[in-house]
Amino acid sequence: MSATRFLARMSLDTDVGTALSDTRIRLLEEIEREGSINRAAKAVPLSYKAAWDAIDTMNNLAPEPVVVRVAGGRQGGGTQLTEYGRRVVAMYRALEIEYQSALDRLSSRLNEVSGGDIQAFQRLMHSMSMKTSARNQFAGTITGLRVGGVDYEVRIRLDADNEIAAIITQASAENLKLAIGKEVFALVKSSSVMLSTEPSIKLTARNQLRGQVAAVHDGPVNSEVTLALPSGRTVTCVVTTDSCKTLGIEPGVEACAFFKSSSVILASYE
Template sequence: MNNPRFHARMSLETEVGAALSDTRIRLLEEIQRKGSINQAAKAVPLSYKAAWDAVDTMNNLAPEPLVVRVTGGRQGGGTQLTEYGQRIVAMYRALQIEYQAALDRLSERLGDAGDFDIRAFQRLLHRMSMKTSARNQFCGAVTGLRDGGVDYEVRLRLDDQAEIVAVITKASAENLGLEIGREVVALVKSSSVMLSTDRSMKLSARNQLWGEVSAMHEGPVNNEVTLALACGRTVTAVVTRDSCKALGIALGVAACAFFKSSSVILACHD
């Protein structure tokens, strides 16, 4: 029997975890070819919403956007890769070729170990792979740590304009090995994010991110609202349809996404 072959479905890792996968790279390639995220999603295939969620996540975690919206043209606008996005795709594909070659050599060497051992190793890799359900994922460096005795206040700088504050237990901070300058990921569930359109309103929530409504997916009870921040990142909230109407939430409307520091979960890569 031929030895099982490892297939190079590569995922690039950073200090804060997985950043790019084969599916996301194929989505970027299709966006480059078609200039439309709707057409790109069909080609992958992904749902339109899943494609935009993936684009928002990549843009949020990358040091600069990989995909941007464009206006004008025969179709009235669309999406395209930035120069940075094109470089990322080219680098990923070049690494994938080398990765596959290395896996083929590994399969040959492990042939004598038997079919069972190789397949058991493959199953182990699948079990160790983890995804998060948190809709909002932000990457940044720790800029502040304050010991509150029982808990820790952690400040995470996203860019020159925005930061996120998290409050976690002291044990969690020690377990993560947090220190100034360390890259971490902040996870925030969309259900924990609230919206306001009143700039004069004073809020107790530590985290307040202003942006413009860039997407809204309506449901029978709740709406999913995405704000585009000035830095190119996005933040998504799930709010009731009635609240959206009361706030006047619509595409292009300026709004503030706010959430408590205790709603932020931090993660980092060993």
């Protein structure tokens, strides 16, 4: 068998999917170079929406925002990396160099391994990877656990201003080995999130995240609305296009995204 060389395309994954990849790092690098999400997306290349989706995911999973919107200027504003974002890029590229070095050493020894089936190994790695269709992915720390018969109420601190609650079964809580202080991931489908622009409205929904509309992607029937929280995290919901017009939902409008605790799915590391 001829020697096989692996090329480093490093991906840092979490239990809820890919957090960092070469594509996302290149997007961050282009944002640093261009100062524009539109030009950065074209350079990668990615669609404008895919680029913002990637940024929202990274900002939500990171302890600090990696990208921020900047207001003002001749072009009316733009985007830029935070200092934390620059450190993330530098660390990723440093790890990538070490990763490639390790892969090169492995490649040089493949001929010495008897019975090695590289393709079978690759298929195994592929089957073990997991992705999620949930639009909203939050990383946070458990701050409260309350037993309610067969259910558990789990409180997760997202940032200094926001905490969300999830209701899961006792069996699920035990399987996830939940404990105060443990980091978990909270997944919420965008279709489970509702939106209100009424500041004084009273809601029965356990989870209420207030912020400012950052983006609206219009569709013929439904529109996707992204709400930016004060911490830099975002939450996305699907609202009918007619409702968007009725509520006057557009970038800059203050709004509240709310969802039931039973709509939150939790995931954790072993």
